[in-house]
Amino acid sequence: MSKSEAIGPGELVFVEYPHEAVVGTVLRLESTLADCYLDLAKKVERIWGSGAPSGVLIPEHPLLTWDEQVMLAQARDTAPQGADSKIVEEKSLSSRAINLFVEYNQKLCLHIAMEYTNTNYAELADNHEEGILGLYDAAKKFEPRQGVPFSHYSAIWIRRAISRRNGVSHHF
Numbered sequence: 008m009s010k011s012e013a014i015g016p017g018e019l020v021f022v023e024y025p026h027e028a029v030v031g032t033v034l035r036l037e038s039t040l041a042d043c044y045l046d047l048a049k050k051v052e053r054i055w056g057s058g059a060p061s062g063v064l065i066p067e068h069p070l071l072t073w074d075e076q077v078m079l080a081q082a083r084d085t086a087p088q089g090a091d092s093k094i095v096e097e098k099s100l101s102s103r104a105i106n107l108f109v110e111y112n113q114k115l116c117l118h119i120a121m122e123y124t125n126t127n128y129a130e131l132a133d134n135h136e137e138g139i140l141g142l143y144d145a146a147k148k149f150e151p152r153q154g155v156p157f158s159h160y161s162a163i164w165i166r167r168a169i170s171r172r173n174g175v176s177h178h179f
Contacts, residue, residue, distance in 0.1 A: 024078050026085070032078040033100060036071075036107050043068040065113045070158075077151045079104045108146035108157060109139060115158055116142050119165045123173060134169050141168030 024032075043066035071079070082104035120134035145161035153160075 022077065024074075024081060029078045029082045029085070030100065032075055033082050033103055033107065036075065036079075036111070037103065040066070040068060040107070040110055065117060068111065071108075071111050073151075073156065076108075076149075076157045079107055080149055080151045083108075083146070083149075105143065105146045108149070108161075109142045112142055112158060112161055113139070115162065116165050119162060120169060123169045134172065137168045137172040138165040141165040144168070 047066040082100050085100050116138035117135055120131055120138045123134050124131040141164040142161055145157070145164035148164075149157050149160055151157075
């Protein structure tokens with residue numbers, strides 16, 4: 008079902024997908040993510056019992072493919088139309104797509120936050136939170152027509168948010 012195909016090294020093509028396919032992809036990704044969180048909860052319960060430590064727990068899940076990134080961007084940009092119930096569904100679809108972008112890229116955010124952290128766990132948690140805000144900005148502004156994968160695009164936004172929090176002046 009891959010409609011977006013690479014035409015050369017590093018070149019990705021943007022293809023419009025039907026609305027039904029976009030909605031189906033959003034639902035499938037949400038289901039996969041829910042299953043990953045259930046697996047994580049079972050592992051935590053098995054290892055630590057009820058005294059599980061608090062902190063950043065990120066489930067293992069597959070990375071987003073280029074087609075999934077394109078479909079999520081389309082879902083995010085879906086314009087509300089039709090009856091009132093349809094408007095609520097479309098707004099919900101848009102926010103759900105943004106949340107999926109963020110959830111599926113939390114591990115990238117944590118990795119970048121570690122680059123800006125010395126040894127203090129509290130500082131890591133703060134940097135990770137700021138990175139998540141950068142991820143939200145990236146998810147809202149991601150444009151797949153440029154042919155850049157979301158992980159590359161969002162890394163700039165994550166670094167910018169963390170640098171701003173730490174008072175570091177970088178020009179990206």
